[in-house]
Amino acid sequence: MASPTPVPGVLEIQPYVGGRSAAPGAARVFKLSSNESPLGASPKAVAAFGKAAEKLHAYPEGSSAVLREAVAELYGLNPDRIVCGNGSDELLHLIAQCYCRPGDEVLFSEHGFLVYPIAARAASAIPVTAPETNLTASVDALIARLTPKTRIVFVANPNNPTGTYLSVGEIRRLHAALSPETVLVLDAAYAEYVRRNDYESGIELVATSENVVMTRTLSKVYGLAALRVGWAFCPEGIASVLNRTRGPFNVSIPAQLAGAAALRDTAFTEAAVAHNSKWLAYLAGEIARLGLRVTAGVGNFVLVHFEPAPSKRSAPAADAFLMERGLIVRGVANYGLPDALRISVGTEEANRLLVAALEDFVAQTAS
Numbered sequence: 001m002a003s004p005t006p007v008p009g010v011l012e013i014q015p016y017v018g019g020r021s022a023a024p025g026a027a028r029v030f031k032l033s034s035n036e037s038p039l040g041a042s043p044k045a046v047a048a049f050g051k052a053a054e055k056l057h058a059y060p061e062g063s064s065a066v067l068r069e070a071v072a073e074l075y076g077l078n079p080d081r082i083v084c085g086n087g088s089d090e091l092l093h094l095i096a097q098c099y100c101r102p103g104d105e106v107l108f109s110e111h112g113f114l115v116y117p118i119a120a121r122a123a124s125a126i127p128v129t130a131p132e133t134n135l136t137a138s139v140d141a142l143i144a145r146l147t148p149k150t151r152i153v154f155v156a157n158p159n160n161p162t163g164t165y166l167s168v169g170e171i172r173r174l175h176a177a178l179s180p181e182t183v184l185v186l187d188a189a190y191a192e193y194v195r196r197n198d199y200e201s202g203i204e205l206v207a208t209s210e211n212v213v214m215t216r217t218l219s220k221v222y223g224l225a226a227l228r229v230g231w232a233f234c235p236e237g238i239a240s241v242l243n244r245t246r247g248p249f250n251v252s253i254p255a256q257l258a259g260a261a262a263l264r265d266t267a268f269t270e271a272a273v274a275h276n277s278k279w280l281a282y283l284a285g286e287i288a289r290l291g292l293r294v295t296a297g298v299g300n301f302v303l304v305h306f307e308p309a310p311s312k313r314s315a316p317a318a319d320a321f322l323m324e325r326g327l328i329v330r331g332v333a334n335y336g337l338p339d340a341l342r343i344s345v346g347t348e349e350a351n352r353l354l355v356a357a358l359e360d361f362v363a364q365t366a367s
């Protein structure tokens, strides 16, 4: 018997594969494969989550008011323009679902986040990629691929897995080239980490346009990946569309309460950002010192470049070597980067072990 036929595009989806979390045989494991926060979540968020256990029988408040209030306070935004999601992934999918007609195009850069082609295909749209320059999205290349069918342009800023970013001027130049019928989605999952004067997460552009959405997550610097909390800042028209189509209770109460507490604990967030800045610089400097090429980026991870297989010093060889020491990192061949590994900033102990392991790997593979 044949299986029922899904809508066009669905069977072309390569399912998303998350970072590994087990290192068989290793005595201790350091997960540096999913850009999670090495400091965990704020104790205040953990306490709020625990308290929520007392009322598990009650449906959530449907608009995520508690969470939207906390976001609005922190950034000075109108809470009516904020739409929350079960992770920002849900919001990326929702945007594609709401704006793509079958055969429309969804544009993003060559090494863009892999959720974008999935969201596009799930909405029966066609993913289109634009080449990058030095592992950085090229606004010129994106503009060159705009067509009357381009319905959405996704830009992860900074991008995962490259860690590179576009300046506010470049984002504005891209926006200026779009038709008013094209939605620009600025996926700012790593915005809190960025310390660059020419970077903006997109709040200003959303506030002054009808076709720009910025998405954010509590999975990274806030350390709440397990809870699935994301939010989008939208123009009124887009917020209204997303609110019609999202699940009526799409963010659970434990997630809303823990998320709001995490957002309000700004001292904890600052400590997490300071930890990241210090150890990102350490990893970039030390890995370069070993003679490996590293793209440090501005997020909470580095991209380390190895030699093409079958060299002894290939990315798969390094991956296996690190895995034996319990250091789990991310292969990014599925991003078109078969010779690189993405490594998240970890605890001090994990970062030092990682550098020591790479040093041994380099020594053992010297020709």
Ligand SMILES: *Cc1c(COP(=O)(O)O)cnc(C)c1O
Residues within 6 Å of the ligand: 035, 086, 087, 088, 089, 090, 113, 156, 159, 160, 187, 189, 216, 217, 218, 219, 220, 225, 228, 229, 230
């Ligand atoms: C981690 C990440 C997200 C966040 O996803 P959640 O569903 O909120 O956990 C979004 N975009 C990019 C580029 C990411 O790397």
